[in-house]
Amino acid sequence: FLWRGLSLNPNYVPSPxxxxxxxxxxxxxxxxPATVVGAADIKGRVALVNVWGTWCVECRHEHEFLLELAxxxxxxxxxxxxxxxxxxxRWLTVLGNPYxxxxxxxxxxAAVDWGVxxxxxxxxxxxxxxxxxxxxxxxxxxxxxxxxxxxxxGQCREIDCPFLAAASR
Numbered sequence: 001f002l003w004r005g006l007s008l009n010p011n012y013v014p015s016p017x018x019x020x021x022x023x024x025x026x027x028x029x030x031x032x033p034a035t036v037v038g039a040a041d042i043k044g045r046v047a048l049v050n051v052w053g054t055w056c057v058e059c060r061h062e063h064e065f066l067l068e069l070a071x072x073x074x075x076x077x078x079x080x081x082x083x084x085x086x087x088x089x090r091w092l093t094v095l096g097n098p099y100x101x102x103x104x105x106x107x108x109x110a111a112v113d114w115g116v117x118x119x120x121x122x123x124x125x126x127x128x129x130x131x132x133x134x135x136x137x138x139x140x141x142x143x144x145x146x147x148x149x150x151x152x153x154g155q156c157r158e159i160d161c162p163f164l165a166a167a168s169r
Contacts, residue, residue, distance in 0.1 A: 017114070017115050017123075017131045017134065018131050018132070018133065018134055019130065019131065019132075020130060020131060021128075021129050021130055021131075022039055022042065022049070022114075022123070022125055022129055022130065022131050023039070023110070023113040023114055024038070024039050025038050025039055025103065025110045025113065025114075026038035026039075026040075027079075027103030027104055027105055027110055028103070028104050029101050029102065029103065029104065030078070030080050030085060030088045030089065030092070030101075030102040030103070030104045031089065031092075031101070031102070033085075033104070035101070037077065037101045037102065037103040038103070039129065041077065041100075041101065042075075042077055042125055042129065043128075043129040044127060044129075045075055045127060045159075046075075046124075046125065046126060046127055046152055046155045046156065046159070046161050047074075047075040047076065047077060047100075047125045048069070048074060048075070048076045048077070048122055048123065048124060048125070049076075049077050049078075049079055049114075049122070049123040049125060050066060050076055050077070050078050050079065050098075050099070050120065050121075050122045050123075050139070051078075051079045051081055051111060051114070051116050051119045051120055051121040051122070051123075052078055052079070052080060052081070052102075052119055052120055053080060053081050053082055053083045053088075053119050054083055054084075054087040054088055054090075054091045055082070055083065056118075056119040056120060058119070058120055058137060058138045059119055059120045059138075060095070061138045062120055062138035062139045062140070063095050063096070063098070065138075065139055065140060065141060065144070066098035066139065067095075067096050067098045069098065069144070069167060070098035070099070072163055072166035072167040072169070073162060073163030073166055073167065074163045074167050075100050075163070076098050076099050076100060077099060077100055077101060077102065077103070078098075078099040078101070078102025078103065079102070079103050079105055079110060079111060079114070079116075080102050080103065080104050080105060081105045081106075081108045081110075081111045081116065081119060082105075082106065082107070082108045082111075083104075083106060084106070085104060085106075088102070088104070115134075117136065118136070120136075120137065120138055120139070121134065121135065121136050122134075122135045122139045123135075124148055124151055124152070126151075126155050127155055127158065127159045132151045132155070133147060133148060133151055135147060135148075144167075149167070149168060152164065152167070
């Protein structure tokens with residue numbers, strides 16, 4: 001058992017949500033509390049939902065790669081959990097904002113519906129609003145190419161994904 005355990009990926013935690021519709025949610029935006037961010041904004045396109053917080057050291061490690069993906073046109077929606085709005089706004093101002101928009105979830109209630117165990121976590125959402133993949137830990141170029149791109153390419157055969165060529169580099 002020990003030998004087998006050594007070959008397992010500690011970052012792989014199966015999610016019962018993969019293959020199912022993303023949870024319905026409606027949250028105030030980090031940037032503008034009068035604006036609502038929710039599942040309706042994401043449906044109809046291939047997109048990422050990235051769970052982050054300013055308290056999360058690993059979120060800082062993945063942030064530059066998220067900015068690269070955003071510059072390539074990948075739509076990324078944030079789920080800012082258990083944070084303070086002022087800290088989140090400062091983070092996005094100083095480090096850059098890769099998000100189309102980011103929902104503010106200070107008590108982590110929406111995060112529970114998503115099955116979030118910590119941050120960072122990144123979900124790949126299909127055009128029909130279903131969760132295609134869940135990744136726990138910082139998103140890197142290697143993980144993007146290995147785990148996300150093949151699923152995105154499959155989705156983009158069915159719908160137009162203008163970001164695909166740039167995001168494949």
